[in-house]
Amino acid sequence: MWNKVDLKSDQPCKLSYQFIKQVTNDYDQELVVGSGTFGTVYKGICENRQEIAVMVLRNIIEIDNKDFQKEFQNLRRLKHQNVVRLLGFCNETEKVLVAYNGNQVVADKMHKALVFEYVRNGSLGNHISAHGCSGFNWHIHYKIIKGICLGLNYLQNGFELSIWHLDLKPENILLGKNMIPKIADFGLSRLLGDENTRKTINAVGTRLNQRWKIKAYPFKREGVMVS
Structure with missing residues (x-):
């Protein structure tokens, strides 16, 4: 069905833009439920009431589609209780009519999103104050510290791919059932770092919508060919 994600599948799950719109x-x-360096995160609700986390990516213009799919097919294989599980991704492009330099042109509007398991207890950052972790006893403190270490070790050494997080912070540590920590936003810096952020500015210094890429697609409007 259009809005059901197979949690048990070992294969990457490619999802449609229509799916992303409907579950959000x-x-x-x-x-x-959150907004960070790489995008905005929505709580998605499927038809069967399954809850998922949908990260709609920003700064995506210069990400190669093949690299994007290959990277997240690899990440989809990661399985560890201290790493947030990637369930699927959306990678679609649609043609839209936009105003550009005083003309109407056809542009590629890109839609890229990642779908993760939904972690109910929010991020570690939500629980930290100037006085420490509110309501956490030493047992919980130790469980969180140990879990973060185990998750990082798995990402870097426990899999055939060596994944360096590069943006680890309390907001990227999610707390699951029984306050088990789960590392999120791993593997994204390589695709969505500062270099790609800079490439969202075009050659004349005008910032375009970060989902649009101007192409020379000619089209007819009121009998006039525009390109």
Whole structure:
């Protein structure tokens, strides 16, 4: 079905843009659960009431489609209780009519998103204050510290791919059932780092919508060919 993700599948799950729109209720702001370096995260609700986390990516213009799919097919194979599980991804491009330099042109509007398991207890950052971790006893402190170390060790040494997080912070440590920590936002810096952020600015210094890429697609409008 259009809005069901197979949690048990060992294969990468490619999802449609229509799926992403529907499970987020067309990007309903009330479903936003976080916003970080790489994108906005929505709580997605499938038809069978399954909850998922949908990260809609930003700064995506210069990400090669093949590299994107290959990278997240690799990440999809990661399985560890202290690493947030990647369930699938969306990678679609649509042709849209936009205003550009005083003309109407056809542009590629790119849609890239990642779908993860939904972790109910939020991030470690939500629980940290100037007085420490609110309500956590030493047993929970130790469990979180140990879990983070185990997760990082798995990413770097426990798999055929060596993955360096490069952006580890309390906001990227999610707390699951029984306060088990799960590392999130891993593997994204390589595709979505500062270099790609800079490439969202075009040659004349005008910042384009970060989902649009201008192409020379000619089209007819009121009998006039535009390119």
